[in-house]
Amino acid sequence: MSTKASIQDYQLQAYVDNQLGVEERLELEQLMAEDSEIERQVQQLSTLKSQLKQAYADVSVPPQNLHQNAPKSFWSVPKSAAAALLLGVLIGSSFSTLNSNQAANSALVAQAAQSEKFIIHVDTDDQIKQFAAVQKIADLYQQKGEQIQVDVITNSEGVRLFDVNNASSEELATLLDKYPKLTLFACQRALQRASDKGEKINLIPQVQHDKPAVDAMAERLNSGWNYIKI
Amino acid sequence: MKLTSKVAKLICGARDRKLFDKALKQQYDGLYRIAYAWCHQSAIAQDLVQETMLKALENQEDLDSLQHLKAWLVKIMRNMFLDEMRFKNRWQWVEETEIDQHHCAQCSESELLKSQRNELLYRAMAQLPFEQREAITLVDLQGFSYQEIADITATPVGTVMSRISRGRQRLKNLLEHDLHPKVVSIRRI
Numbered sequence: 001m002s003t004k005a006s007i008q009d010y011q012l013q014a015y016v017d018n019q020l021g022v023e024e025r026l027e028l029e030q031l032m033a034e035d036s037e038i039e040r041q042v043q044q045l046s047t048l049k050s051q052l053k054q055a056y057a058d059v060s061v062p063p064q065n066l067h068q069n070a071p072k073s074f075w076s077v078p079k080s081a082a083a084a085l086l087l088g089v090l091i092g093s094s095f096s097t098l099n100s101n102q103a104a105n106s107a108l109v110a111q112a113a114q115s116e117k118f119i120i121h122v123d124t125d126d127q128i129k130q131f132a133a134v135q136k137i138a139d140l141y142q143q144k145g146e147q148i149q150v151d152v153i154t155n156s157e158g159v160r161l162f163d164v165n166n167a168s169s170e171e172l173a174t175l176l177d178k179y180p181k182l183t184l185f186a187c188q189r190a191l192q193r194a195s196d197k198g199e200k201i202n203l204i205p206q207v208q209h210d211k212p213a214v215d216a217m218a219e220r221l222n223s224g225w226n227y228i229k230i
Numbered sequence: 231m232k233l234t235s236k237v238a239k240l241i242c243g244a245r246d247r248k249l250f251d252k253a254l255k256q257q258y259d260g261l262y263r264i265a266y267a268w269c270h271q272s273a274i275a276q277d278l279v280q281e282t283m284l285k286a287l288e289n290q291e292d293l294d295s296l297q298h299l300k301a302w303l304v305k306i307m308r309n310m311f312l313d314e315m316r317f318k319n320r321w322q323w324v325e326e327t328e329i330d331q332h333h334c335a336q337c338s339e340s341e342l343l344k345s346q347r348n349e350l351l352y353r354a355m356a357q358l359p360f361e362q363r364e365a366i367t368l369v370d371l372q373g374f375s376y377q378e379i380a381d382i383t384a385t386p387v388g389t390v391m392s393r394i395s396r397g398r399q400r401l402k403n404l405l406e407h408d409l410h411p412k413v414v415s416i417r418r419i
Contacts, residue, residue, distance in 0.1 A: 010391045013398065017369050019376050048398060048405075052355070052370045055348040059266050061259045062276055222247075 007031060007038060016045045117149040117225040119217065122158035124230075130161045133230040134168045134175070141179050148181065151220065155187035155213035159194065162186050162207045169204060176206055187213035253296050254283055257303055260372060264304060267367040268311060270356045278314075282307040304368065305382045354404040362397030365390055 007028070014020050015028050032039040118140055122133045133152065140150055154161050161168060162184055176182055186209040194201055203209065221227060261282060265275035285306050286293075293302050355363055364383065368374045376394075380387045 009395050009399075013391065013395050014376070017376070017394070044402070045398060048401060049370050051347070052351060052366065052401075055351040056263045056267050056367075056371050058344070058348055059263055061262045062272065064255065064258050 012038070012042055012045060015042060016049055116144065116147065117220070117223075118151070119220050119225050119227050120150060120152045121217070121227065121229050122152065122154045122161055123156040125157035125160045127167060129230050130158075130166070130168055133161065134171050136228065136230065137175055137179075137182060138171075141175075141182075146179055146181070149183070150179070150181065151183045151185055151216075151225075153185045153187075153213050153216055153220075155190045157190075159186040159190045159201060162201075162204050164202045164204055172204060176204075183208065185209070185213070185216050187216075189213070247290070249296070250287075250290050250293075253299050254286060254303075257300055258283070260300065261303055261307060263371055264367055265307060265311075267355060267371060268360070268363065270352055278307060278311055281310055285310065300372070301374065301378055301382055304372070304374075308364070308382060350405060351401075354401050357404060358397050358400055362393045362400065365393040366397045366401070369394060 011020070011024070011028060015025065020028065028038075028042075032042060120133055120136055122130060124130075137150055137152065140148060152161075160166060162172070163169065166172075172184070176184070184204065184207045186203060186207050188209050189212045191201060191203075191209055258279065261279045262275055265278040265282075266272060269275055269278070282303060286303055289306075293299060355366070358366070361383075365379055368379045368382065369376070374382070376387050376390050379390045383390065
């Protein structure tokens with residue numbers, strides 16, 4: 001048990017920092033009751049602690065705006081992290097998964113206020129679904145206006161949507177002319193597999209195909225794009 | 231793995247990220263106050279917190295639980311601060327006659343007195359060796375336990391206790407008798 005003579009400074013510090021066990025705490029409180037000098041020391045430490053806490057609580061915190069006064073190294077981090085920070089930390093990240101088969105238009109309108117970028121994912125050569133995908137592009141631009149970004153990403157059999165001989169190719173070409181922010185993307189691996197099997201796909205010239213679909217998808221999802229699966 | 235499965239995984243990841251972003255945002259004020267208490271320069275404190283948050287986003291997979299987020303962030307910020315000071319020479323300690331003020335025009339005598347008292351405390355804190363200032367900041371501003379501070383700073387608990395004790399004694403002396411008009415602060419170089 002501690003005595004008045006043996007009480008150590010670190011015990012007083014630990015008391016004000018609430019780092020003593022119950023037994024030690026009670027012992028020290030007993031000593032404080034018996035010795036006003038110990039009580040005074042504890043009181044001084046406690047006052048200093050609360051003054052410091054209050055002094056730094058009074059520091060005004062600048063807003064979380066990394067756009068302004070951003071350090072140089074801010075731009076040296078991977079874009080995904082920067083984008084996630086800008087979208088997530090600063091303005092609140094938005095991520096939605098919408099199914100075109102659902103009556104999602106009203107939800108879409110609400111989401112669009114936070115994010116104006118949409119992935120339309122097609123992985124089938126089912127003509128009806130491919131028509132639906134093209135219709136979805138037109139619907140989105142009609143509802144949201146020309147400023148939104150829509151990337152149609154295809155993989156597997158879906159890459160045939162971008163064949164110049166596809167039934168939807170004329171309409172796709174019209175949409176590409178009309179909306180500069182519409183981008184078409186075909187999976188590099190799917191094209192390679194088709195080529196390996198001797199299947200010829202003549203892509204619409206504007207189609208990008210420089211990486212696997214999953215990579216293209218990950219880049220966008222990490223940046224808060226809305227995802228629509230057809 | 232089929233692409234649809236991969237997309238599903240990405241979507242789950244995005245939801246986790248959303249939670250992480252929200253938790254990260256909640257730590258901003260506390261981190262800024264710690265950073266300010268370490269360097270007493272608002273622009274540098276802001277840089278430090280911003281870079282800490284970016285690093286946290288890059289390495290969020292390393293965090294085992296959001297419960298440990300605060301200590302994890304402080305550890306990142308501390309390492310970054312010391313790296314900048316010791317190795318990259320981006321900042322250096324200098325003597326300054328002024329430290330950044332955070333108070334706008336005061337409108338009452340009591341607020342003015344409070345502001346002056348805070349100013350004295352900032353100046354006294356700025357004169358402590360970094361290790362003492364760091365330990366006091368973590369225990370007083372953020373309420374970390376001695377063990378948590380020991381983990382963050384990779385030092386024994388006894389050393390943490392000693393730093394807190396010596397730091398408070400020095401603060402007390404500075405505030406009572408010995409406050410030098412110049413403070414040790416940091417500047418970009």
